[in-house]
Amino acid sequence: MAVDPEIGFTADVIRDPGRFVGRTELLRDCIAALNSATGLISVYGKRGVGKSSLLRQIQQMALGEYTLAKRAGLTSEIPARPRKYLTVYYACDSLIRDGKELISRLVNDQDAEDGLLRLVPNDGKDIVEFTRSKEVSGGADLKVLNWGAKGIESSKYAKTVPGDVVQTFRNFVSAVVDHQVHRRMRRDSLLIILDEFDVIQDKQGLGSLIKSLTTPEVKFAVCGVGGDLADLIADHASVERLIEQGVLAVKPMSLAESEGIIYRATELFRGAVRFAPGIASKIAGMAQGYPYFVQLIGKQCVNEMNARGTDVIDDEIFDAIVQGLKTGKAFPTLETAYQRAIGGSDGRQLLLHLLAEQSSEASFTDEIGRVVLKNSRTVAEELGVQFVDQVMPRLVEAKYGPVLERVEQGVYEFVNPVLRQYIRLRGMN
Ligand SMILES: Nc1ncnc2c1ncn2[C@@H]1O[C@H](COP(=O)(O)OP(=O)(O)O)[C@@H](O)[C@H]1O
Ligand SMILES: [Mg+2]
Structure with missing residues (x-):
């Protein structure tokens, strides 16, 4: 019998204290x-x-x-x-x-x-x-x-x-x-x-x-x-x-708290869904501290589990979700935002991925999430994006999201860190 993923996972604001983790x-x-x-x-x-x-x-x-x-x-x-x-x-x-x-x-x-x-x-x-x-x-x-x-x-x-x-x-x-x-x-x-x-x-x-x-x-x-x-x-x-x-x-959740969402869900499912060892920690790693992502991935895992007629979410199911994510099929809402931003331009898509992948570990708190255009410009140009300054504007335009917000000259911030993480995990095809 199919299990309703909403019993354990939700993309809504958590009102029920029984679902609140960490x-x-x-x-x-x-x-x-x-x-x-x-x-x-x-x-x-x-x-x-x-x-x-x-x-x-x-x-x-x-x-x-x-x-x-x-x-x-x-x-x-x-x-x-x-x-x-x-x-x-x-x-x-x-x-x-x-x-x-x-x-x-x-x-x-x-x-x-x-x-x-x-x-x-x-x-x-x-x-x-x-x-x-x-x-x-x-x-x-x-x-x-x-x-x-x-x-x-x-x-x-x-x-x-x-x-x-x-x-x-x-x-x-x-x-x-x-x-x-x-x-x-x-x-x-x-x-x-x-x-x-x-x-x-x-x-x-x-x-x-x-x-x-x-x-x-x-x-x-x-x-x-x-x-x-x-x-x-x-x-x-x-x-x-x-x-x-x-x-x-x-602040973003710790890995342990993100894993906690999976464990809490397992309790809420009352034995109808099990996660194989190691899966919770893989999901937590992908979510980068954003509980929304844990909930989304968890939900997809349950859907895939249902489709396969089992009650254990193992590596095979997890890999199928990762594959769906890479090809843009796993999360329609994020995918729509992504497609709207790139607007059919390969160059813009490449630039967006380069920006999303910029490491922000060097800086702390405030600076986390900021990206610097010039750090990606050279690579983008080397990879064949000819007119960086022409593909950039759509990414900051309100009607296409916006995906980025200009902080100061040449420095941008991803408006939605969840979308940024999605772009990092998504493939370029
Ligand atoms: N403490 C928590 N435990 C479990 N899930 C959470 C928790 N906090 C947030 N979430 C999940 O993350 C999503 C985003 O949370 P939300 O409270 O809407 O964030 P914000 O208001 O900061 O945008 C929620 O829909 C919920 O699924
Ligand atoms: Mg809110």
Whole structure:
């Protein structure tokens, strides 16, 4: 019988604590940050390293669900009476110009499980408790079942102030804190989690806005792509005193953690799938610290296993996946991005591979992922790419990805490190 690969592997953000692997040090920092009365939590790192998944675990712990932390051996870090929250989760997008627009989005967000509006008390709205995890101890949150006959616009307990969205937000939040956080759920505070925070166009003023809205009863967590807090909040100096504990840099996973994803999957499959010795470590090696890749390769292995009618993923199956990867057949989503970037040009394809393969071991942290055009130019020309400067522009053009982002004259960065790793593993044919 075919095994559903999704039982053990997923390409989605990890919400279920039972699927979350590793990150023990980060979880330790999260516990400390959640349990300090004030303070901003900031999470940053490269695309695809696992930021959003960590955020969803922060949300769980905020609700009082600490099973994951306990399993990670962090029981002693959990206070006897942990601070408990109700939570709001919002993913920003690049149409949000500035802090004001962000606030306006928040006060209008109708998501039934994650939105701020769901918590604003009003007549006729049907709000029920629910848990975000399968754990029996799961900390309860609130969701809206029914917005009520009057629809979602009017609310009796919180005043909308025309033309002043920040004041409206304050009113909403204070009604939420009063009625839901304190009275109904007997929690300490409201946690507002903002993912993809880096895409907000004008980052100036976000720091002082967050500072002005942070109280012992309202905490913010912001998350996005970046190398440090300044990539998320331009005026980060204004939140300096809020961030003593909550600065969480998510780095690529260690080999052991990547292997851990395979072992966890094996547990989730409950004996229906086995990996032959050595396979987990080969997959971890290919993934280069990007858990997304481990999940994708794992999934493909299960598909191939099903096709062969066995229950063991051995070298033969693994080699078939590697072969599929080399020929561009294994991962359609990455392949599409790849093809869009090279746009049918052999020269551009060659240049792209040369850039992807540049070693970045010489430099550390910040510099990781950067490539220098001139280091590949000579080789490219020797290999017959005649007009490097003509094939280059498509690689940085937004409508074709972009695959690369210009950092400074002649220096580029792969926008998506997962795609870079894909290019490295893919053959040139
Ligand atoms: N701790 C983890 N354990 C297992 N898989 C993970 C973990 N973190 C991330 N992943 C996998 O990697 C993928 C990318 O993670 P995500 O949280 O979306 O990254 P980011 O927000 O940094 O782009 C997820 O879809 C998930 O499959
Ligand atoms: Mg994310």
